[in-house]
Amino acid sequence: MPVKTCNVALLGNKFMGRSHSNAWMKVAKFFDVPIEPVMHTVCARNEDEVAAFANRWGWQAHSTNWRRVVAEPDIGLVDVTTPNNMHPEHSIAALEAGKDVACEKPLADTLDHARQMRDAAARSLSRTFVWYNYRRCPAVALARQLCQQGKLGRIYQIRGCYLQDWAGPDTPLMWRFDKKVAGSGSLGDLCAHTIDTARFITGDEVSEVIGATMETVVKERVILEAGGGEISGRGAATSQKTGPSTVDDISLFVARMESGAVSTFEASRLSTGYRMSTGWKSTVKGAIRFILNG
């Protein structure tokens, strides 16, 4: 059976590079997809690391030259999992090379960069998407169906929260706490998912932010001496010295939606005892509650 395929180039070989490799590897095994992804090339800065990564996850080639990779004629789709501040350059270059682009969230480090990416996508003929993966969570997909079919009636209120607890005062100063690299903290990392999920389920859009705050609660963190440790920084080697965290640990806002519904969004990396998100919608006929690792 002749199968349509698409050669994928992955930029980045850290946590998300691993997650996406797993997804590319499995999608055509569990699902019958119209186009089968081919794990063509992975690209990252460290030659040894990227070679080992390619070998482990089954990428056919590896590279440390992202410009060459995104320009390569064989590549159909570029998957961007690099640090947030690299998303704009990587994505725009790929778009300009005529590739389809799948970019990790948050889309960009600044609003201005996000708009440049939007414009570059609009100018190109490529297809793009952002990795709001909760859309493919079966419960979320079902919630959207129920909502679109009118089974919930009028939506009065949306409550979205994404609470984690890994960023206490002992967590070291990883790149996630550096505004220049990460752009934001809980807002882009967590709340972005919740906002997207609310939009996806209801089809509604935020029309007005009534009030909002972003808090940097832990203002100084110990400096990392070397790599290692977990995603959360636990177990990493650290210095005695501290440096400033420049992103928000908690972000909260109250908003009005275009439909007239009101909403609260809460994201926190300091929510002791929580790992994941919960959302909720209130309506005439029904309500939806989604708790993942509540």
Add this chain to the structure above:
Amino acid sequence: MPVKTCNVALLGNKFMGRSHSNAWMKVAKFFDVPIEPVMHTVCARNEDEVAAFANRWGWQAHSTNWRRVVAEPDIGLVDVTTPNNMHPEHSIAALEAGKDVACEKPLADTLDHARQMRDAAARSLSRTFVWYNYRRCPAVALARQLCQQGKLGRIYQIRGCYLQDWAGPDTPLMWRFDKKVAGSGSLGDLCAHTIDTARFITGDEVSEVIGATMETVVKERVILEAGGGEISGRGAATSQKTGPSTVDDISLFVARMESGAVSTFEASRLSTGYRMSTGWKSTVKGAIRFILNG
């Protein structure tokens, strides 16, 4: 054994009059109290109703003349459970007659009236309290103790919500939807409890409201023809005609506390599937989560 007692006068014989009668009747049976309440007089507008109420609940006397009752020399404490817009007049008269006053929440129908009540209390020698009864819920009292003892460490965030679902579009236009009588809707009825509980547990105070909204979602409701029905209006006789609801069904705000913690407060009478409240505090060492009929 000679026991110290206090004669209580109850104003109001509806839902809260019943709840308070139950409390006055039982408190000295389940607990050893320094002063035993005596159920002296209940006062309400309808002679027949108040006579039956007194007989049923064991009040020694009844009256339809609240002015005479609050002035009666034998009375030590006046318990105000009348509609919200009557709280100021009833409470201030009782204070001026030298009585201790226990007033239902919300304290008053307007901010101006609440300040008059505060000033009257300050001028008097009487003791006063507002019926924030969740303070006596064992879980809340324990939460306060844990917090006061420093067992939770620094409080980062307070999340308070009180969600009910009885005020859908089919609920008739009871006094609770009339701003002149009720003062407010979800804010005074529900959120007042949550704000008080947060203050009680943490000892912290709101210093700034960052953003807030109060929504009248169901703008017209069918007019009540007669009494009857449940607290929620279910089963009451209604007209075909509708009238405007003038209070908020949903109230939401983001606030900063004096300690620097941030907070969200949500109250709703339109939360399908919910009956009661949940709160939560995030800290270095621990977190508290309280769900009553969650």
Add this chain to the structure above:
Amino acid sequence: MPVKTCNVALLGNKFMGRSHSNAWMKVAKFFDVPIEPVMHTVCARNEDEVAAFANRWGWQAHSTNWRRVVAEPDIGLVDVTTPNNMHPEHSIAALEAGKDVACEKPLADTLDHARQMRDAAARSLSRTFVWYNYRRCPAVALARQLCQQGKLGRIYQIRGCYLQDWAGPDTPLMWRFDKKVAGSGSLGDLCAHTIDTARFITGDEVSEVIGATMETVVKERVILEAGGGEISGRGAATSQKTGPSTVDDISLFVARMESGAVSTFEASRLSTGYRMSTGWKSTVKGAIRFILNG
């Protein structure tokens, strides 16, 4: 309005005496009952204690002579809350004096005594009931209605459990651990409720016990020196010496019902972290799950 009344005599002034006093005091306040109970006489062994109890809870008279009380012409109903081994003598005497009898569970200390009580009730014209109070829990009453209306379809399986955790090795040798007084441990104290609830909800009866065990896990307990302490024995004064516990801490059985459904029943006083019961029924159309303080 002339109201029909019934004079109640309460035997016993401990935990259940208190609970029942609360019930007799409130039932006609919260509900419109066809016959109003009158708290006529409370009877217990200690003169001072029973006098204080009567005063506190509002019993009109008190006595230490139960034989005289159950024979008193004015009394209409005798409420038996004495230790389990006293139930037969107290209940049968009351029945023979022509009184209605409400007896606490477990009905008796031995099967033989229970049968004597059943026969005495059958011989008399009195009405009787056992205090299986969960029947009046609104969720249980609703479950019964759903079941009786056929809304659950055929019942395949009943799972009943009642788990508590107060009887660890540190709990002293209270009367509840003395087979002569209590008759049994977890079986009569806890499992009796669950068996009754299953029967009440489904209308089904146990036809065969397939396998069962009753375990005395903690075989020796420290002897109580004096009264005091909580229901659970916590805080009571104890000796250094120990004595044998002669009742079951855990009881388990698998049974078949008359309908053909199979069932498991579990009761334990050693279930760390549990306070209360959960039950469950499996069916074609639906299932019921009831958790009280789960």
Add this chain to the structure above:
Amino acid sequence: MPVKTCNVALLGNKFMGRSHSNAWMKVAKFFDVPIEPVMHTVCARNEDEVAAFANRWGWQAHSTNWRRVVAEPDIGLVDVTTPNNMHPEHSIAALEAGKDVACEKPLADTLDHARQMRDAAARSLSRTFVWYNYRRCPAVALARQLCQQGKLGRIYQIRGCYLQDWAGPDTPLMWRFDKKVAGSGSLGDLCAHTIDTARFITGDEVSEVIGATMETVVKERVILEAGGGEISGRGAATSQKTGPSTVDDISLFVARMESGAVSTFEASRLSTGYRMSTGWKSTVKGAIRFILNG
């Protein structure tokens, strides 16, 4: 880096064949394993199906001749995911060919066959294991550690249950309901897991079955006309005719453990509303509760 590898042969290409393929494919990607599995050959009865399966999941070769495959010199481990009644022949042949064997549960269709497999394993030098995969669930592994470290103290009681709801009266007569093929129903399919988990966590063994029952509740089911449909038989083409189900839908037993602890085990395929298992252990110091998709 020279890596030690092991060539795996998979027998069976249905639900478990798929699950195991996923596991063999991913284990060396997510974990650093001492021996890397190589997906060498998959073997099943239908030539076309097994070829497509091999292609989809990345098996290097495929075959329809299991005898040749288990004898192949290159193969190090044979993974048996065939129907339950084939486990004995397939496993024993593999053992006799000197291969390591990983066999799906339940081990065999009859007790006699299970003993033959045990004896064949004892006679060989091969390593064997049964796919009790819950042992690798992180929560279960942690529970075992806590238990082995004595952190739970003495175990009083074990409650194991595995409840599913897919086998209602509308589910067709799949091989899972045929005693000749499946050996048993809920007992081998579900309860086997729970018994193993209890043994794995506590290190304790069942010493006496006090009472047990296995119930075939749905005695006749519609006959399958063709393949298709889900694991649960939903969506499969069916005849109008019915045939007898010869396995248990519900299995229940009360047992005593070697340590003296008592236990209940419940498994059901008719538990409306349930998908998965819950277990629980009661102890002096602590308790463990594990609910997966509760």
